[in-house]
Amino acid sequence: MTVAEKKKPIAERLLEGDRNAVARLITWAENGDTRFHQALAGIYPELGRARRLGVTGPPGAGKSTLVNELVGELRREDRQVGVLAVDPSSPFTGGALLGDRIRMESRTIDPGVFIRSMASRDSHGGLARATIDACDVMDAFGFDDVLIETVGVGQAEYDVVSAADTVVVVLCPGAGDSIQAMKSGLLEVADIIVVNKNDLPGAQRMVVDLEEAVHIRLAGKGRWITPVVTCSAGRGEAVADVLAEISRHGEHLGEQGLSALRTQKRAGQVRLAVGELIDDYLWGEAGYSQRVASELDAGRTPYEVAGEIRDAVLRGERP
Ligand SMILES: Nc1nc2c(ncn2[C@@H]2O[C@H](COP(=O)(O)OP(=O)(O)OP(=O)(O)O)[C@@H](O)[C@H]2O)c(=O)[nH]1
Numbered sequence: 001m002t003v004a005e006k007k008k009p010i011a012e013r014l015l016e017g018d019r020n021a022v023a024r025l026i027t028w029a030e031n032g033d034t035r036f037h038q039a040l041a042g043i044y045p046e047l048g049r050a051r052r053l054g055v056t057g058p059p060g061a062g063k064s065t066l067v068n069e070l071v072g073e074l075r076r077e078d079r080q081v082g083v084l085a086v087d088p089s090s091p092f093t094g095g096a097l098l099g100d101r102i103r104m105e106s107r108t109i110d111p112g113v114f115i116r117s118m119a120s121r122d123s124h125g126g127l128a129r130a131t132i133d134a135c136d137v138m139d140a141f142g143f144d145d146v147l148i149e150t151v152g153v154g155q156a157e158y159d160v161v162s163a164a165d166t167v168v169v170v171l172c173p174g175a176g177d178s179i180q181a182m183k184s185g186l187l188e189v190a191d192i193i194v195v196n197k198n199d200l201p202g203a204q205r206m207v208v209d210l211e212e213a214v215h216i217r218l219a220g221k222g223r224w225i226t227p228v229v230t231c232s233a234g235r236g237e238a239v240a241d242v243l244a245e246i247s248r249h250g251e252h253l254g255e256q257g258l259s260a261l262r263t264q265k266r267a268g269q270v271r272l273a274v275g276e277l278i279d280d281y282l283w284g285e286a287g288y289s290q291r292v293a294s295e296l297d298a299g300r301t302p303y304e305v306a307g308e309i310r311d312a313v314l315r316g317e318r319p
């Protein structure tokens with residue numbers, strides 16, 4: 001890289017197809033580095049071309065195997081694919097991510113594919129924000145599809161997957177998975193439910209149970225009725241059916257629906273950012289911590305103190 005190239009704004013380098021810029025920007029996103037904000041301003045007008053697909057589900061359901069197969073299908077259509085393997089449960093690269101890397105290795109030598117594992121150092125909301133940012137980076141780079149894989153075990157993961165236009169929930173027969181999924185709210189986040197490992201007994205039964213559950217639980221939610229499809233990612237069977245449902249969901253949304261959905265998600269992103277900014281301000285620069293301590297010492301309840309802080313902020317008072 002020449003000195004002149006290094007001086008070029010990173011947003012520009014990204015738009016020109018520099019893969020190092022992809023990696024660097026995603027690292028900034030992960031670390032909550034504020035240099036990302038400036039870079040985003042440079043790429044923002046270019047966003048919106050990539051299809052963003054979330055793949056979630058319980059541990060071991062076959063998400064990585066399915067993602068790998070989906071990537072294969074998409075590559076056959078000559079689409080450029082970015083993959084984000086997001087691991088909310090282990091902020092510092094753990095074994096599962098290494099496993100994912102190895103499983104996906106066959107794809108990593110393909111220049112039409114970019115695979116990145118992601119974690120976040122900060123807790124609440126940090127990973128959701130980083131995932132959205134990383135999707136934006138991949139979108140601006142020019143990937144046709146961005147696949148986000150995350151283990152679906154709780155709210156933090158659902159927040160992560162909310163960066164997607166279409167959410168695929170992967171389940172597999174055995175271990176009471178369908179009941180678990182119904183309890184944990186996985187069905188509610190699903191646009192498509194995949195019963196993977198249909199080479200194993202119990203898959204058909206599970207499809208029937210889930211279809212029933214979808215009709216009971218999700219009826220009237222909107223015109224889209226969450227389809228339940230089955231495949232064997234491990235054997236590479238019926239993966240095209242999953243992709244067909246993904247496309248069908250995209251067609252269902254249509255240009256207007258997609259645009260409305262994305263605006264809604266951007267609004268959520270703004271709320272997240274406002275929360276973080278105000279939080280930083282109050283407990284950093286403005287120094288409200290001291291006031292909290294003294295009011296608590298004076299015997300006030302936490303809610304009383306919180307109310308007073310809000311009122312003080314609204315009055316423009318400094319502590
Ligand atoms: N029998 C069978 N096994 C499968 C199938 N797909 C995946 N597996 C196996 O299931 C295990 C888990 O697959 P992964 O793709 O790692 O599952 P995952 O959901 O990504 O797992 P985590 O990321 O650890 O939550 C592996 O041993 C796979 O080989 C399938 O269609 N049939």
Ligand SMILES: [Mg+2]
Nearest residue numbers: 063064100149
């Ligand atoms: Mg995995």
